[in-house]
Amino acid sequence: MGGESTTRTAPRSGGTGTGPVGSRTGQRLSGVAVALGLVLFLAGFGWGVVVYRPYTVPTSSMTPTINAGNRVLAERVDGGEIRRGDVVVFKDTSWVTNALVVKRVVAVGGDTVSCCTDGRLTVNGKKIEEPYLPAGSVAESTNFPEVTVPKGRLFLLGDEREGSLDSTAHLTDAAQGTVSQNAVTARVDAVVWPMDGMLERPTGFETLGALSTPGPLRTILVLIVVGGVLVLGGGAYGPIAKRTGGRSRTEPAGAR
Incomplete structure (x- = not known):
């Protein structure tokens, strides 16, 4: 008998075997x-x-929360959902024609608001802590007498109080500087360019009632x-x- 030879073949790939690509x-x-x-x-x-819209803030009136030229994401909301402390995007033709404006809501319909008591904004007789104001500034840089906000309207201020054309610049108007809540188109959740992230919660207003529920941006x-x-x-x-x-x-x- 001659020498025995063995031919080996590679196993074929099965259901769990390895083929050329795993x-x-x-x-x-x-x-x-x-x-x-x-x-x-x-x-x-x-x-x-569907939920958010981008917006470029053109002015420095919301410094340091939002600087001029920053790109923000604003959640589309109904004006009735707005709460004290929210930063909102709105259009009011009595303020600026054909332009959107970004300000912070400090009082809603039925509130009384004034400045200042011991250098702090006062809403419904309560002094408000505002850590978002520029370092070293005090709220009383812009003083104004007590205003009672009509139902369905909002009183808005810029975080940079000295240079902001906000409700205080329109106190002599028939609506005493207030804006209809229906003028609000969105609530700012975050600064995305530069990537500063989510806005801080305005906890100074918690003693006056519930704050807005955060939007779904994180999810x-x-x-x-x-x-x-x-x-x-x-x-x-x-x-x-x-x-x-x-x-x-x-x-x-x-x-x-």
Whole structure:
């Protein structure tokens, strides 16, 4: 009998075996990750487009909270949802014709507001802590007598009190500087350029009632980020598996 020879063949790829681009299970999981990632990414992006609008603040009247030229994201809201301390975007033609304005709401319908008592804004007889004002400034840089805000209207100030054309600049108007809540188109949630992040909560107004509920911006960002990571991770599986699998299957040939 002649010498016995043995021919070895590489095992075929099965349901869980390794092929040229990784296991079939791995490929399926990467496909699911990409599909889920796309759903989350598009859902978050679409939600953001529907709920938020971008706006560039042209003046420094809201410094240091928002500087001139900053890009903000403002949640589309109904004027009836506005609370004390909110930074809002609105249009009032008696203030500026055909332009949107950004100011902070310090009093709502039925409130009395004045400045200043011991250097602080007073709303309904309570002195308000305003940590968002420029460092070293005091509220009494702009004094004004007590105003009773009519129902359905808002009293608004800039955080930079000395240079802001706000309600105090219109006190002699018939509405005593107040603006209809229906003029509000959005509430600012965050400064996105530069990336200063979410606005701080105006906690000084908490003693007067509930503050606004934060918008869904954080949830939207989580959906977009997680979706993007899943798409990139799932899409990278094939090339990575191909490279690592190809190296692991390269074995030296031998004979008995």
